[in-house]
Amino acid sequence: MSNPNQPRVRFAPSPTGFLHVGGARTALFNWLYARSQGGVFVLRIEDTDQERSTEESYAAILRGMEWLGLDWDEGPGVGGDFGPYLQSERLDIYREHLEQLAAGGHVYKCFCSAGDLEAREKAVRDAGCNWEGYDGHCRDLTEAQTTELEGQGKPFAWRLKTPTEGTTFWYDIIVDKREFQNEVLVDRVVFKADGFPTYQFAVVVDDHTMGITHVLRGDDHVSNTPFQLLIYQALGWKPPKFGHMPMILGQDKKRLSKRHGATSVEEFQNLGILPAAMLNYLALLGWSPGGSGDEVMTAEAIIKKFSLKKVNSSPAAFDYDKLNHINSEHIKRLSADERLDLAKPIIAERGWVLDPEWLIHEVDTTDAYLARVLGTLGNRFSSLITLPEQIGFFFTDDHFVDQESWDEHVATDEARPLMIALADAIEADLDTAAPQEAGAFEEVIRSTAEKLGVKAGQIIHPCRVALSGQSRSAGIFEVMELMGAPRTVRRLRAAAAS
């Protein structure tokens, strides 16, 4: 169980919003690393910000993770030996370690209020100088001064005493050596006046006490790392390995935001993106299987190939086109049964069911009918979003109609007589009180075309639009079979009269 070489990684979101693509990618890479190394993937919730943390966000993040299939070995809902996994439930642990820091003289009390800080920053800037963060105002307060301020009931935070010379560095898994001059590091707050630890402190205590071996996080955390390293040092702990992954940007290479379109994982779900496709695409952002291998992969295949060494160090732009392509590839690879499962809720939602009066050959249940309908789609079924449009006409007369195609192919003086002739021929040549197969319709169409001295295509095209409302559809004979002769005739006559 406790294999010392077993990597332990974590995803540690704060519940202050939905699970966005950046977070999802971070979670994914941690998960991939754990799964590919036989390691443990921990989910920890960083809710030390009392103001911004919400139950809804917490739930949304868990939903997003579950939707993507990123299962965690320890964390909310599943427990584990290193809990609790919510920082708000670990306050005692943080206080205990704060005392350790205080006893070692690594931290000091800071009585500066937000207003004090603002005023001093303004003064510095007004003087034309750079404000380089907290100025160490309370760092050298005497014992007496501290006692007096405390006696006045002034609230205080704890700050870490950071070195003013030398450097702090680490070897990043992704970007090699990273080094910071200690003089640019400021004495950041480690424990807030509200009695909660800051992220900087909690993350260190948790990663250490939870036995995390590799911290894989977004590149936006790079500048936090040296400060955190100093906390590890002050506590006398060996830090984990760090890997900072490149950011995900919008198509314009600017920070990914709302105006780029969907950014939360759940929005993609509503956009008809399959979780497997989302996972696949996210994996391709900053990582590649190498060479010219197939990019369309299942999670299992990605796990098999995944390696942190292949993770890129440059930021990547999020490309909706490519996501859609990966998505359609995943849909195309689905089995007939899987497609059926995907489509069922879509028609159920609209109340679309099989009507026995349609007289469909060898079909007597809605599921069987839907299966046949999906079968006609073949590879045209590449998006969950367009599906209702694509198959609606099989179920209802109140279906999507592409007006442009209708005007061009149906509502014309050339098309009307052809559609009427075909309707007449169907009624004359076929038993419209019985189900008919595609071949039977084809025969009627071809003989009608011959009789009228036109090409079959001249009849087929208006019929396609008349029946489906669109100029693209499955093979028209098959469409007729699945519409049933009565409906076919009815729609043709209605179209001719339009």
Add this chain to the structure above:
RNA sequence: GUCCCCAUCGUCUAGUGGUUAGGACACCGCCCUUUCACGGCGGCAACACGGGUUCGAUCCCCGUUGGGGAUGCCA
């Protein structure tokens, strides 16, 4: 402003001290087809710039430019 990071087709990327710099998405053309899609074939398109190092740099070093991040008692 200061600190840190990044830089191969429009985008995601592969790659090497000597290659016709490869693949994928998107785009364009052709073929297939009753339409559309799928598929097949082909095309367009990149080593940011300037200095070095070297017999030779896309690759190594420095600088410039561009982009990103950080600069919170947010995480």
